[in-house]
Amino acid sequence: MKRLVPMWIAIIAGFVMLLSAFFPITESLGETVGDVFNVVAAIAFILGAGSLAKVNLAKISRRDQGWGYAAITLICFAITLVVGLGKIGVPPNTQFPLLAWSGEKNADGSIFGWIYEFALVPITSTMFALLAFYVASAAFRAFRAKNLEAILLLSTAFIILLGRTFAGVVLTGWLPDWASGLRLENLSVYIMQVFNTAGNRAIIIGIALGVTATSLRILLGVDRSWMGSGD
Template sequence: MKSTIPWLIAAVAGSVVIAAYFIPAAQSWQDAIGQWFEVLAAVAFILGGANLCLQNLQKISARQAGWGYAAVTLVSFVVTLGVGLLKIGVPVEDPQHPWAGSYQAEGSAEWWLFEYAYNPLVATMFALLAFYVASAAFRAFRLKNAEATLLLLTAFVVLLGRTYAGTVLTAQVPDEYSAFSIPGLTTIIMGVFNTAGQRAIMIGIALGVAATSLKVLLGINRSYLGSGDG
């Protein structure tokens, strides 16, 4: 029962949005809802932030293994939040509105944290992928069966085709057969096979999304509301 009213809210709101798509005067509602969602997601940060602080405080007070790192997280969280909300170090462009500058203006404290902590950390974490790609290539690309072989061969050709090596290797192929050079094959793979596969996946996903959305609107799927019945 506890999920009936929320379900009704979801069902009515969803149906109204669908109808609004076809009514010229209501087409801007979607944008309004998008803005409401932005606000709600921003407010929800408070829930997440509270949860983050609570988790780390618990670890620190219980002296759990690695509590020192919890303290580091907490300190960097509080400092970044503080200097960002207070706009510390933001150059004042307009003396009448000292608070109008951007929180991430160059030279501010928040900018420093972005430039020298956030940015390098995130980019380096992303860069780890180069290594994981290499180990996945060694481990997972085996000629086990027809499917795996196709995956491997395609990857092989496209990998070559995307560098100068591919151009050099098949530079001797005459122009009228250029489709069979490595860059030519890459183009065919991307244009025909990849496009066909992508399209089928997209059509399937669209149907999956439509059915799942309908299940939400019809109340068949209420798991996100805590109704255990699916």
């Protein structure tokens, strides 16, 4: 029973979504399913927040190593929640100036907006910036020409990287016009457009078929492992 009900919900919702893409009559049903998903996700968020609170509170209660950070997490969470839900500092919407809560939560002057703009965005950018270093370290370790395939990949990567820099233009600028296709910048475009696109499409076709088959397995109830291992 515990398995049958969710399975049927999934199957029906899935078919509705599928049909709504083709049959206008079911479109609104499809939208309803989408709405239901959003509602469920919103309810689940309470569970998520609960889990966050529980894990961190337990940490504080047990005085685990680094429990201070857990406290900070919870305090920040509470502050953001209060200023966001309470729309503190939010100027009222110009259309309804008498309703204090009518403004957008991250409108100018709101604390929530301020937190977003001046705390979250810079922190996020910092994390993102780390990526450059990770790319460098991964490339350094991974690009070793130890077999034919690796050599091919390495030389292709080299052409593309050079072709995207001015050095590439300078290096092969002397090539006459009739051989301009061999200029690094053109070669790099050519590789990206032809070989890369081709390879990518092969993967994408595979993925598309995979997605279709996976969806079908779930819709037909053949695959129930998403609810936990089959038996």
